[in-house]
Amino acid sequence: MSDDFRGTPLDAEDFEKGKVLFTRDEPKAEYAWDTGVAIGRYLQELKNGRLIARNCVKCRRVMIPPRMHCEWCWRPTDDWVYVQDRGLVNTFSLCYITWDMQRLKTPEIPAVIEIEGASPGHGIMHKLGGVDPKKVKVGMKVKAVWKPAEERVGSILDILHWAPT
Amino acid sequence: MRKVAVIGAGLTKFVRRAKETAKELCWAASKAALDSAGLTLKDIDCVVHGTAPDAFDGVHMKAEYLSDGSGAWKKPYFRNYVGGGTGVYAPIHGWYHVASGMFDTCLVVCEEKMSSCQPHPQGAFLTIFDHTTERPLGPNLLWIFALEMNRYMAKHGLTLEEIAQVSVKNKRNAKDHPSAQLGADLTVDDVLKSEVLAWPVHRLMVSPTSDGAGAVILASEQVAKRLTDKPVWIEGVGWCLDSAYWTNRDLYYPKYVEYAARMAYQMAGIKDPRREIHVAEPYDPFAYKELHHLEGLLLADKGQAPKLMSEGFFDRENGQIPSCPSGGLLGVGNPIAAAGLMKICELFWQLRGEAGKRQVKNNPRKGVAQAWGDLMQVGTVVVMGR
Numbered sequence: 330m331s332d333d334f335r336g337t338p339l340d341a342e343d344f345e346k347g348k349v350l351f352t353r354d355e356p357k358a359e360y361a362w363d364t365g366v367a368i369g370r371y372l373q374e375l376k377n378g379r380l381i382a383r384n385c386v387k388c389r390r391v392m393i394p395p396r397m398h399c400e401w402c403w404r405p406t407d408d409w410v411y412v413q414d415r416g417l418v419n420t421f422s423l424c425y426i427t428w429d430m431q432r433l434k435t436p437e438i439p440a441v442i443e444i445e446g447a448s449p450g451h452g453i454m455h456k457l458g459g460v461d462p463k464k465v466k467v468g469m470k471v472k473a474v475w476k477p478a479e480e481r482v483g484s485i486l487d488i489l490h491w492a493p494t
Numbered sequence: 495m496r497k498v499a500v501i502g503a504g505l506t507k508f509v510r511r512a513k514e515t516a517k518e519l520c521w522a523a524s525k526a527a528l529d530s531a532g533l534t535l536k537d538i539d540c541v542v543h544g545t546a547p548d549a550f551d552g553v554h555m556k557a558e559y560l561s562d563g564s565g566a567w568k569k570p571y572f573r574n575y576v577g578g579g580t581g582v583y584a585p586i587h588g589w590y591h592v593a594s595g596m597f598d599t600c601l602v603v604c605e606e607k608m609s610s611c612q613p614h615p616q617g618a619f620l621t622i623f624d625h626t627t628e629r630p631l632g633p634n635l636l637w638i639f640a641l642e643m644n645r646y647m648a649k650h651g652l653t654l655e656e657i658a659q660v661s662v663k664n665k666r667n668a669k670d671h672p673s674a675q676l677g678a679d680l681t682v683d684d685v686l687k688s689e690v691l692a693w694p695v696h697r698l699m700v701s702p703t704s705d706g707a708g709a710v711i712l713a714s715e716q717v718a719k720r721l722t723d724k725p726v727w728i729e730g731v732g733w734c735l736d737s738a739y740w741t742n743r744d745l746y747y748p749k750y751v752e753y754a755a756r757m758a759y760q761m762a763g764i765k766d767p768r769r770e771i772h773v774a775e776p777y778d779p780f781a782y783k784e785l786h787h788l789e790g791l792l793l794a795d796k797g798q799a800p801k802l803m804s805e806g807f808f809d810r811e812n813g814q815i816p817s818c819p820s821g822g823l824l825g826v827g828n829p830i831a832a833a834g835l836m837k838i839c840e841l842f843w844q845l846r847g848e849a850g851k852r853q854v855k856n857n858p859r860k861g862v863a864q865a866w867g868d869l870m871q872v873g874t875v876v877v878m879g880r
C-alpha cells in the first residue's frame with residue numbers, strides 16, 4: 330500500500346480568519362406529521378393522563394409505543410391495553426452536552442423506562458427528573474410526573490419526567 | 495454465484511476538515527484504488543457508492559451529485575445507505591454485482607464529508623428519532639450510545655476501565671496508519687480523566703467527525719487471476735436489520751449483528767469463528783462498541799470480550815485475533831461510510847501482508863469486517879480470505 334495518501338487538512342481558524350473561501354446557506358425544511366392510528370390514540374390517552382399499549386395475541390406481547398401491526402408475526406395487533414404509569418429504569422445516561430456540543434451544568438437524564446403492564450423489556454424513551462443524578466440506578470422504580478390536566482395537549486411532553494417512587 | 499476478489503484498495507487521509515470537496519475526495523480514493531490494481535476507469539464495468547445522510551452535505555440526492563467524482567460517468571451506478579453500516583454494506587452490493595455474473599469489475603467508493611454541516615455534524619443525526627414519540631424530548635445522538643453502553647455495562651457488571659482499554663489500543667494502533675486523524679499514546683487513566691460527555695461515555699471513548707473517502711476494486715475470478723497473484727476473496731457476506739422500536743429490545747447484545755455474522759460465516763464455510771478468523775475489524779465508533787461487536791461476531795462470549803481484551807487476545811502484536819489493527823474509527827477517524835470501507839481496505843492489506851508497520855504477526859488467512867448503524871439496528875459483515 331502507498332503511504333502517500335491525498336487529503337489536505339484545514340483548521341477552524343482558516344475559516345474564522347477568512348483564510349479560505351467558502352459558501353454558507355441554511356436550507357429550510359418544515360414538516361407537519363400526521364399521528365397515524367396507533368400513535369393518535371397514544372397521544373389522546375397521554376392527554377387523559379394514561380398510557381396505552383397494543384396487544385398481539387399471537388406473540389402474547391403488549392407493546393408500547395403502540396402500533397397497529399406487530400413486527401414479529403406481521404399481523405394486525407388485536408386490542409388496546411391500558412398499562413401503568415410506573416416502571417423500571419432499563420438504562421439511563423447523564424448527558425452534559427447538547428447536540429452542538431454546548432456544555433450543561435445540570436445533566437439531562439434520558440432513560441429507557443420499562444413500563445409496568447407491557448411485556449418484559451418493553452419500554453419507552455423519556456427523561457428522569459426530581460432525582461439526584463448520582464443516585465440514579467439501573468433497575469430503579471420510577472413513576473410518571475404529569476403536567477396538570479389543563480396543560481396537557483396530547484404529546485409525549487404531557488409527562489414532565491419520571492421520578493423515583 | 496461466481497467468486498469475487500478484491501484486487502485494489504485506496505484511501506484518502508481522514509481529517510476533521512478537508513480542503514477537498516466530497517467529489518475530490520471520491521476521485522482521490524478511486525484513483526488510488528485503480529492505481530493499486532493497475533487499472534484505469536476504462537476497465538471498470540459498474541460503480542457502487544456508499545455515502546451517509548444527504549444532510550451532511552446539504553445536497554439532496556448527493557450520490558448523483560458525487561457520481562462523477564467516483565468514476566460513474568455513463569456507467570451502471572448504485573448508491574446504498576444504512577447509516578454507519580454503509581461502509582461494509584457497499585462492498586456487499588459490489589459483491590453481488592460481480593457474483594451474479596452481470597459485471598466483471600466493480601469500483602466501490604465510500605465517502606463522507608461531515609465538516610460542511612454547521613455548527614456541528616451531529617445536527618444531521620437529530621432527525622433519526624421518531625418525530626412524534628421521541629423528538630419532542632430533544633434527544634441527541636450521544637443519548638442512544640450512552641444508553642446502550644450503560645445497559646451493556648450494567649448487564650455484565652463491566653467497569654469503565656475495561657471499556658477505556660479499547661480507546662488506548664485503537665489510538666495506539668492508529669499511529670501507524672497513514673490516514674489517521676487521532677493516533678496517540680494514551681493510558682486508561684487518560685481516557686477516564688477525559689470529560690464526561692454523556693455518562694458513562696467519556697470524550698476519549700468517542701470517535702471524531704471526519705472528512706475522507708475510500709475505494710476498493712472488485713473483480714470476477716477470471717479477471718482477478720489475470721491481474722494479480724494475490725487476490726483477496728470475498729468469501730462471505732451478511733446483513734440484518736432489527737426493529738426501529740429500539741426501546742422494545744434489550745440493547746445489551748446486538749442480535750442483528752450475530753445474525754449478519756452467522757449468514758457471512760455460513761457462506762464462507764466457517765464453523766468455529768474463534769479458530770478460523772485470524773484478524774477482525776469490528777465497528778468501533780465508541781469504545782464499548784468494539785467489545786459489543788466482538789461478541790455479536792461470536793469472537794467472544796456475551797460479556798467476555800472485555801476480559802479477553804485485557805488478556806491481550808485482541809492485540810495487534812501477539813493477540814490470537816488482532817482486532818482493529820488499523821486503529822479503527824477511534825484512531826483513524828470516522829467519515830461514516832468511508833470508515834467502514836477503511837476496514838475492508840485494512841483486511842485487504844493485512845491478508846496480502848502489505849499492512850506495513852500495522853501487519854499482524856499470525857500469518858492471517860481469513861478476516862472479518864463489520865459495521866453497524868441506523869437506530870442501533872443494522873449489522874453488516876464481510877468475511878475475506880486468501
Ligand SMILES: [Zn+2]
Nearest residue numbers: 385388399402
Ligand atoms: Zn405478533
